[in-house]
Amino acid sequence: MTDNNTSTSREYLKPPVTEVGVLGWLRENLFNNWFNSLLTILTIYSLYLVVPPLIKWAFVDSLWLSDAAACRDIDGACWSIIPANARFIFFGFFPEDQQWRPLTAMILLLALVLYSQNRRSWNRLLFPIWTAGLFVMGWLMHGGLGLPVVETAKWSGLPLTLMLSLFGMVGAYPLGVLLALGRQSRLPAIKSLCVVYIELIRGVPLISMLFMSSIMFPLFLPEGISIDKVLRAQVAIIIFTAAYIAEVVRGGLQAITKGQYEAADSLGLNYSQAMRLIILPQALKIVIPPSVGILISAFKDTSLVVIIALYDVLKTTKVTLSNPKWMGFSSEAYLFLAVLYFIFCYAMSSYSRKLEKALHTGR
Amino acid sequence: MSNEPKATPDITSSTVPFWRNPEKRGVIFQIAVLLLVLGIGYVLFSNTQANLKRQSIATGFSFLHNEAGFEIGESVIDYSAADTYARALLAGALNTLKVSFIGIILTTLLGVVVGIARLSHNWIVSRLAGGFIEVMQNIPVLLQLFFWYSIFYEAFPAPRQALNPLPGVFLCNRGLIFAVPEAHPAHTPMLWALVAAVILWWLLARWARKRQDLTGQIFPVVRSGLGLCLLLPALVWLAYGAPTAMDIPVLRGFNFRGGMAVTPEFSALLIGLVLYTSAFVAEIVRAGIQSVSRGQIEAAMSIGLRPGQVLHLVVLPQALRVIIPPLTSQMLNLTKNSSLAIAIGFADFVSVANTTINQTGQAIEGVALIMAVYLFFSLSTSFFMNWYNKKMAIVER
Amino acid sequence: GKDLDAVKKKGFIQAGVNGGVFGFGMPDEKGVWKGLDVDTARAIAAAIFGDASKVKFTPLTAQQRFTALQSGEIDVLTRNATRTLTRETQLGLNFVHVNYYDGQGFLVPKKLGVKSAKELDGATVCVLPGTTTEQNAADFFRSNNMKWKPVVIENTTELAKTFFAGRCDVLTSDASQLAGTRAVAPNPKDYVILPEIISKEPLAPAVRHGDDQFRDIVDFSVLAMINAEELGINSKNVDQMLKSKNPAIKRFLGVIPGNGKALGLDEKWAYNIIKQVGNYGEVFDRNVGPKTTLGLERGLNALWTNGGLMYSPPFK
Amino acid sequence: MTDTTAQKTASTIDQPIIELIGMHKWYGDFHVLSDINLKVARRERIVICGPSGSGKSTMIRCINRLEEHQRGRIIVDGIELTNDIKNIEKVRAEVGMVFQHFNLFPHLTILENLTLGPIWVRKEPKKEAEETAMMFLEKVKIAEQAKKYPGQLSGGQQQRVAIARSLCMKPNVMLFDEPTSALDPEMVKEVLDVMIDLADEGMTMLVVTHEMGFAKSVADRVMFMDEGQIVEENTPHEFFDNPQNERTKLFLSQIL
Amino acid sequence: MTDTTAQKTASTIDQPIIELIGMHKWYGDFHVLSDINLKVARRERIVICGPSGSGKSTMIRCINRLEEHQRGRIIVDGIELTNDIKNIEKVRAEVGMVFQHFNLFPHLTILENLTLGPIWVRKEPKKEAEETAMMFLEKVKIAEQAKKYPGQLSGGQQQRVAIARSLCMKPNVMLFDEPTSALDPEMVKEVLDVMIDLADEGMTMLVVTHEMGFAKSVADRVMFMDEGQIVEENTPHEFFDNPQNERTKLFLSQIL
Numbered sequence A: 001m002t003d004n005n006t007s008t009s010r011e012y013l014k015p016p017v018t019e020v021g022v023l024g025w026l027r028e029n030l031f032n033n034w035f036n037s038l039l040t041i042l043t044i045y046s047l048y049l050v051v052p053p054l055i056k057w058a059f060v061d062s063l064w065l066s067d068a069a070a071c072r073d074i075d076g077a078c079w080s081i082i083p084a085n086a087r088f089i090f091f092g093f094f095p096e097d098q099q100w101r102p103l104t105a106m107i108l109l110l111a112l113v114l115y116s117q118n119r120r121s122w123n124r125l126l127f128p129i130w131t132a133g134l135f136v137m138g139w140l141m142h143g144g145l146g147l148p149v150v151e152t153a154k155w156s157g158l159p160l161t162l163m164l165s166l167f168g169m170v171g172a173y174p175l176g177v178l179l180a181l182g183r184q185s186r187l188p189a190i191k192s193l194c195v196v197y198i199e200l201i202r203g204v205p206l207i208s209m210l211f212m213s214s215i216m217f218p219l220f221l222p223e224g225i226s227i228d229k230v231l232r233a234q235v236a237i238i239i240f241t242a243a244y245i246a247e248v249v250r251g252g253l254q255a256i257t258k259g260q261y262e263a264a265d266s267l268g269l270n271y272s273q274a275m276r277l278i279i280l281p282q283a284l285k286i287v288i289p290p291s292v293g294i295l296i297s298a299f300k301d302t303s304l305v306v307i308i309a310l311y312d313v314l315k316t317t318k319v320t321l322s323n324p325k326w327m328g329f330s331s332e333a334y335l336f337l338a339v340l341y342f343i344f345c346y347a348m349s350s351y352s353r354k355l356e357k358a359l360h361t362g363r
Numbered sequence B: 001m002s003n004e005p006k007a008t009p010d011i012t013s014s015t016v017p018f019w020r021n022p023e024k025r026g027v028i029f030q031i032a033v034l035l036l037v038l039g040i041g042y043v044l045f046s047n048t049q050a051n052l053k054r055q056s057i058a059t060g061f062s063f064l065h066n067e068a069g070f071e072i073g074e075s076v077i078d079y080s081a082a083d084t085y086a087r088a089l090l091a092g093a094l095n096t097l098k099v100s101f102i103g104i105i106l107t108t109l110l111g112v113v114v115g116i117a118r119l120s121h122n123w124i125v126s127r128l129a130g131g132f133i134e135v136m137q138n139i140p141v142l143l144q145l146f147f148w149y150s151i152f153y154e155a156f157p158a159p160r161q162a163l164n165p166l167p168g169v170f171l172c173n174r175g176l177i178f179a180v181p182e183a184h185p186a187h188t189p190m191l192w193a194l195v196a197a198v199i200l201w202w203l204l205a206r207w208a209r210k211r212q213d214l215t216g217q218i219f220p221v222v223r224s225g226l227g228l229c230l231l232l233p234a235l236v237w238l239a240y241g242a243p244t245a246m247d248i249p250v251l252r253g254f255n256f257r258g259g260m261a262v263t264p265e266f267s268a269l270l271i272g273l274v275l276y277t278s279a280f281v282a283e284i285v286r287a288g289i290q291s292v293s294r295g296q297i298e299a300a301m302s303i304g305l306r307p308g309q310v311l312h313l314v315v316l317p318q319a320l321r322v323i324i325p326p327l328t329s330q331m332l333n334l335t336k337n338s339s340l341a342i343a344i345g346f347a348d349f350v351s352v353a354n355t356t357i358n359q360t361g362q363a364i365e366g367v368a369l370i371m372a373v374y375l376f377f378s379l380s381t382s383f384f385m386n387w388y389n390k391k392m393a394i395v396e397r
Numbered sequence C: 001g002k003d004l005d006a007v008k009k010k011g012f013i014q015a016g017v018n019g020g021v022f023g024f025g026m027p028d029e030k031g032v033w034k035g036l037d038v039d040t041a042r043a044i045a046a047a048i049f050g051d052a053s054k055v056k057f058t059p060l061t062a063q064q065r066f067t068a069l070q071s072g073e074i075d076v077l078t079r080n081a082t083r084t085l086t087r088e089t090q091l092g093l094n095f096v097h098v099n100y101y102d103g104q105g106f107l108v109p110k111k112l113g114v115k116s117a118k119e120l121d122g123a124t125v126c127v128l129p130g131t132t133t134e135q136n137a138a139d140f141f142r143s144n145n146m147k148w149k150p151v152v153i154e155n156t157t158e159l160a161k162t163f164f165a166g167r168c169d170v171l172t173s174d175a176s177q178l179a180g181t182r183a184v185a186p187n188p189k190d191y192v193i194l195p196e197i198i199s200k201e202p203l204a205p206a207v208r209h210g211d212d213q214f215r216d217i218v219d220f221s222v223l224a225m226i227n228a229e230e231l232g233i234n235s236k237n238v239d240q241m242l243k244s245k246n247p248a249i250k251r252f253l254g255v256i257p258g259n260g261k262a263l264g265l266d267e268k269w270a271y272n273i274i275k276q277v278g279n280y281g282e283v284f285d286r287n288v289g290p291k292t293t294l295g296l297e298r299g300l301n302a303l304w305t306n307g308g309l310m311y312s313p314p315f316k
Numbered sequence D, E: 001m002t003d004t005t006a007q008k009t010a011s012t013i014d015q016p017i018i019e020l021i022g023m024h025k026w027y028g029d030f031h032v033l034s035d036i037n038l039k040v041a042r043r044e045r046i047v048i049c050g051p052s053g054s055g056k057s058t059m060i061r062c063i064n065r066l067e068e069h070q071r072g073r074i075i076v077d078g079i080e081l082t083n084d085i086k087n088i089e090k091v092r093a094e095v096g097m098v099f100q101h102f103n104l105f106p107h108l109t110i111l112e113n114l115t116l117g118p119i120w121v122r123k124e125p126k127k128e129a130e131e132t133a134m135m136f137l138e139k140v141k142i143a144e145q146a147k148k149y150p151g152q153l154s155g156g157q158q159q160r161v162a163i164a165r166s167l168c169m170k171p172n173v174m175l176f177d178e179p180t181s182a183l184d185p186e187m188v189k190e191v192l193d194v195m196i197d198l199a200d201e202g203m204t205m206l207v208v209t210h211e212m213g214f215a216k217s218v219a220d221r222v223m224f225m226d227e228g229q230i231v232e233e234n235t236p237h238e239f240f241d242n243p244q245n246e247r248t249k250l251f252l253s254q255i256l
C-alpha cells in the first residue's frame, strides 16, 4: 500500500517487548509457563553435570598421537589407539602395498555419492555411471587386468563394511522389485510364494540368516563345492534386505493409480512393457526416500557380521582391542566407531529427509 | 434382469492355443515356478542328506532329550546343568520373552516421552530429544550394546564395596540386588485381591459409562480403579497380620545371597535395546501426533473440551491409528534385536541355541529352531495387528 | 588322496584359525597372521609346497569351525580345538598329533584369598562359550556340589575386560589363555591361577575323514617340528645339519631319501618346515613362550626328555 | 442453557454480546491485527470480507481464543478474555465456530460428533444429547446419515454436520470462517440455506465469507478488512452500492 | 496402418466395425450389463448417456477388453474378443481410448507420452514416431508444449494430449469415457472442439458424455443406458425432442 492513500494510513506498531528479540525468544521457547521453566532449568543443570567432565576427558586430558605405554599414565581419553592401528582398522588384511586400491575405491564411491546426491544429475547417464563405478570399484578391490589379485578373504575393514551394504543394496533391489511385483500378482501360486518369502524373512533376525549362511549353508552344497565366506554373508544380506525392499516397493506400486495401468493396456503395451516403461519408473521414484532408509539399516546391520567372524570395521577394531597393548581402551575405540557410523548414517538420513521434502513438493 | 452370476461362458476358449490364453499361460507359468522352487528345494535337501550321511553327522531332534550339561546364567524357570537341552532352550526362549516384554513396555513409555518432548515448545527439550533420536538411530545397536555393557561392569564397584543407596538395596557390578518380602501365606490371597480389584475396576468402568449415559455425570474411573488396586491387596495384607519380614540380600562368600537381582547383562541388553528402539518409537509417536491436523484440535477446543479431553477424545484415538502399526513393527524389531544378547553374555534363546549347536554339532536343527521361534513371535504379532487394523480403520467413502 | 590333490591343484592350503586369541591365531597391526596354530598351518604348507607362505587363513567362530571343515571350505583346522571322542566320530573329523596340551583352570584375583577351586562355591564365573569349557565347568561344580553363576561372553576380549572389571570372581578357560589373560591384566601380580586343572584339553589340528594321505602329512608336519627339537635342529642350524653324520638327522632332513616318498612329498619337506617355520621349541617361544607377552612355561608341552608330553615317533 | 446464563443474558440485554476494544495482535514481529474496535449487538448478523491475508480469520479466531491477542480487550457476553482458563472455557461454551475445512472428527460417527460436546462438556445424559443431536441433524436436513462416518459424506453434507455440531452446544453466537469456500459449487447452496435459516431464527452471527449474495440478503452490517484493520463498515446496501474507501472499491470490483 | 489391416478393412467395408451381440457382464454377483446388442458402422459417431452407475463406462471398457465380459460376443473389425491374447492385442491396436482423468504418464514428457506406443507396440523408428506425434500435437493445437511434462499442463491441455496419444496409434475407432467431466468449465470447449474436428474427419467414435450440445451437433445416434441395458437409441433429433421411454424423459428433464 502506498503512502498517498491517506484515508486509512496504517501504523505499524512494534510488538510488546516480551514478544520479540532475545527476551521474546526466551519467553516463547524456554520459559513460557512454569512447567517449561522448570524443565529448562533441570535440563541445563544436568547438562552442566555431564558435559564439562566429558569434555575434560575427551579433549583436555587426552592423548592423540602417542604409543600405548604413554596412555596408561593419563586420566583422559587415549585416542592414540586409532592412529596407531588405523591401517588395520580401516583395511584389515588387505596387503599393505596395495592399500591404495581400497582407498581409491572408497574415494570413488564418495565421489559417486556426492555426484548423484544432486538431483540435477539424475538423468539417463546416472545408471551407466554407477554401473561403471561399481565395476571399477570391484576391479580395484579384486584386481586382475594388470593389478595383482586380492581374494575376498582379505577384504576387510571399512571397505568390507561399505561393500557389504552397497552390494547388498544393489543385489537386493532387483530381487525386491520382483518380489513386490510377485506379491501384487494375480496368480495365486506366485503371490503366495512371494508372501511366504517376504513374511518369513521379515520374521527372523538377521543374525539367524547369517548363522544360516555360515553354519548351515555349507551343508546344502554338493560335496567339494564351497562358496566363499564373504560371498555367503553377502548373499544372506541380499536375501534379507530384499524382503524389506519388496515391502517398500509394494508401497510405491500401490501409489500408482489404476488409470496408469489401464492407459498402458489400452495403448497395447504388454505386461513387461507396462511395468518397465510406465509403472516401475513412477513407483521406484516414489520409494527413493524409504529406500535410503533401508540402505541405512543395511549399513548398520553389516556390523553383525562380527558374529560370524568376518572382519568388518567393528571386528578389526575388536581385534586391535584384543592386542594386550591396547586392551584397556575400548571406550575410545567404540566411541570412534560410533562417530564413524554416525557420520555415514546421519548424512544418508538427512539427505533422505531433504529428498522426501523435495519429491513431495515438486513432481 | 436375470441374476445368474458367472453364467456358463459361451465364449469358447477351447479353440485358442494355450500359449495365447492368458489364464492358461498363468497356470503354466505358476506350475513352472513351483516346480523350479521345489526342484531347488529338493536339490538342497538331497545334498544335505548326502553330506550328513557321508560325514556321519547325527540328525534329528532326539538330542533335545539329552542332558544339556551346561549352566545358564539366569533363568525364569528352574534350570540346572542336569536338565535336558529342551529345557535349556525353553529357559532361553523365556529369557528372550522376558527381555522383550519388559523392553517393549519401557520402549513404549520412553518413546512416547521422547516423542512428545520432540514436539515440546521448550527449545532445549525439543533439541535434546532430537539429538537423542539422531544419535540413537544412527549407531548400530550392537555397538551400543558393547558400550552399555562396558559401562555396567566398569563403572560400578565390586560386591564388597557395593553401593547401598537404600536399606536392602545394593548396586554393584553384579547388578542391582534388592530386598523382597519373605515368602508368606498372605501373598497368594494378595495376588487374588489384585485380580479382584482389576475386575472391579472393569465393572466400575462399565457402570460409570452407563451412569454417564443416563445422567451425564462423569465418574473418575482411573483414579478410583488405581485406588482399588492398592486398597484391596493392602486390606488382605492387614488381615493376615501385616507380615513385614523381608528377604534381605546379604554378602556371603562371593556374592549376595537372597533378595532379587537384576544382572548387568540383562540391564545392558535392556538399556541398549530400549534406547535404540525408543528413538524410532519417538519418531513414530511424533508423526502420529502431527498427523492429527491442527484443525481437529481447534474444532475440539471450540466445542469447549478441556485440553485433557481434547487429547483423550480427539487426538489420541486418531493418532493411535497412525501409530500402532509401525509401533508393532518396532516391537518386533526389538524382539529380533534381542538376539544380539549373544554378544554381551545374556542367555537368550540364540545364545542357548548356539551353545547347543556347539555341543551337539547339530547346526541345521539349531538354526532351524532359532528361526522357528522368532517366526512364531513375529507371525502371531502380525496376525493380531491385521485384526486390529481392520477393526480400527477409519471409514472412508 | 582327493583332498591332497585338490590342495595341490589349488596351489595353497586353506587353514581355519581362531582369529581372536593372542599367541595362537590373531592378525597383528599389519594384518599378518601370528600364532602357534598359524605357524602349524604354515608348517603344513611348507611340507606340501616347500613354501610356508602358500597358506590362506580363514578366521572361524567356534560354531563355524566344524562345518567349515566338513563342507570343504577349509582343508585343515588349526584352531585350538580339543580332541574328543564325539568330535572324532560324530562330526566326521580326524584329529592329528596334539600341538598344544592344555587344561582348563581358574584365574582369580589375589585379594579374594582363594587357594583352591574347591572354595569357589557361589562364585560368578566368566566363561567363553563354544568350546568344551562350559560343560567342563558345569561338570566340575556339579561333582563338587557347589553353586555357581556363569557369565557367558562370545568374545575373548570382552570376556577378559569383564573379568578385570570385577564382573566375575573367576575366569575359567584353558590354562594357556588364562596365562595370556593374566599377562594383559592392568596389574598381572594381582591375579593367580589356581592349582586345579579340571580337564584335559589336547588341542590338535583336524582334517575331515576320507583322505588318509593328507591326514598323515598334517600329522607328520606337526611331529616334524617336535622331532626337530628332539634332534636339536632349528631354523638357524638346519643348513649345517644337512651335513650331519647322524643317520636319524639325515633321514629326517631327506639327505637319505625315503620319508618324502612315503608321504608323497618332496624329500626336503621336513627341511622346508624347519628352515621356514622352525622347530616346535622355536615356534612355542616365538608365539607364547616366556619372553612373549603371554609368558607361558613349556610345562606339559616340553619334550618328553624334559618331563613334558611332546614325543615324536621315529622318522623312519 | 443453564440458569446462570439465562440470568446473565437478561441482565445484559442491551449490552453488545461481543466487544473488541483497541485490540492488537502480533505474530512474532508481524503486526496482524491493529487497533480493532468492534461491537456486535445481540441477534446482529455481520459479514466480514477482505483480501486474503488481511486478518479476517485471525480476528474471529481471537474471539474464541484460538489465538491470543496481545493488547486491548475482548469481551464476550460480559466475560473478558484473559489468561484465566475458566473464562476461556465459559466463552467457548458461548461461542460456536464453523471452519472452512469442517474439521469433523473422522473416527466418530456423525451422531457421535454431535453428542461429544454435550456429553463431555455440558454433562448431558447420552439419550438427551442424542435427541438434541437428531433434532439439529433434521434441521440441517441430514438426519438419515446419523450412523455414517464423516468420510462417507460429501463436502456440503459435512459442513452442514459441522454447523449442527456447533448448534448442539447451544451457543449464543456463531462464528463462520469461510464456511463455503472449500466446497464444490453445487454444494454451496445447501450450506448457505442452512445459514440463512439460522439467521432467520435470530442467531447472532459473524461470518467471514465472499458470498456476496448471502451478505446482501442476510447481513445487518458488512465489514471490509485490509492489512489487519477494519477499513470500512456499513449496511449491505450502502456497502455494495456506495463504497467509501478506495481499497473497498478495488476489492469489490474484483469480486463481483 | 499395415498392409494386412488395410486388406481386411477393404474386405469388410460394409460390415459393422464394432458388434456386440447378446453381451452380459457380472461383477461377482452383480449383473452390470445385460443383453447388450450394438452395431457400430464405420465412420459412425455414437453418444452414450445415462445415469451414474448405469454401466456406460463398463460397456465401452469391454470393447477394448479393459474388462472381460462373461457371455455373448464382442467383435471389433472382424476380430472376436476371446481369451486369445493375440486377438486382444490386435483389437487394442485398433481401438483408441480416452479416459475421464486423462491418465497421461507423469514421468514422461508430452512427446514421450505420444511416441511410447508407436515405438514399443508398433515398432516404429523413433524419428518417424516423433514426426507423427508432432503432427498430432499440432492438430490438437498444443505442439509448443511437446517438451513439457503433463503436470505442467492444464486439464484441458492434458486431455487434448491424451487424445493425440490415442491418435498416434492410428486407431480405427476411438472410445471416449466422459472426456470432459473432470475439466473446469472453461476448458471443456477446447477439448470438445478437438473431438468435433475428429468427427468431421470421419473417425468412428463412441463417446460417453453428458455434453448434450456435442451430442446434438455431432452424433449420428444417441443411446440411453440404464441399469445395465440400452434403453433407447435414436437420432439426436428424435432422442432429444421426442424421447420414447419414461426413464429417458426423466433423465433428460434433469440434465437439460
Ligand SMILES: Nc1ncnc2c1ncn2[C@@H]1O[C@H](COP(=O)(O)OP(=O)(O)OP(=O)(O)O)[C@@H](O)[C@H]1O
Pocket: D027, D030, D032, D050, D051, D052, D053, D054, D055, D056, D057, D058, D059
Ligand atoms: N500462525 C501464524 N504465524 C504467523 N503468521 C500467521 C499465522 N497465521 C496467519 N498468519 C499471517 O497473518 C496474516 C493474516 O492471516 P489470516 O489467516 O487471518 O488472513 P485471512 O484474512 O483469513 O486470509 P484468507 O482469506 O486467506 O483466509 C497473514 O498474512 C498470514 O500469513
Ligand SMILES: Nc1ncnc2c1ncn2[C@@H]1O[C@H](COP(=O)(O)OP(=O)(O)OP(=O)(O)O)[C@@H](O)[C@H]1O
Pocket: E027, E030, E032, E050, E051, E052, E053, E054, E055, E056, E057, E058, E059
Ligand atoms: N470393479 C468393479 N467391481 C464391482 N462393481 C463395479 C466395478 N466397477 C464398477 N462397478 C459397478 O458397476 C456399475 C456400473 O459402473 P459404471 O462405472 O460402468 O457406471 P457409469 O454408467 O460409467 O457411471 P458414471 O456415470 O458414474 O461413470 C456401478 O454400479 C458400479 O458400482
Ligand SMILES: [Mg+2]
Pocket: D056, D057, D058, D177, D178
Ligand atoms: Mg482465513
Ligand SMILES: [Mg+2]
Pocket: E056, E057, E058, E177, E178
Ligand atoms: Mg463412468
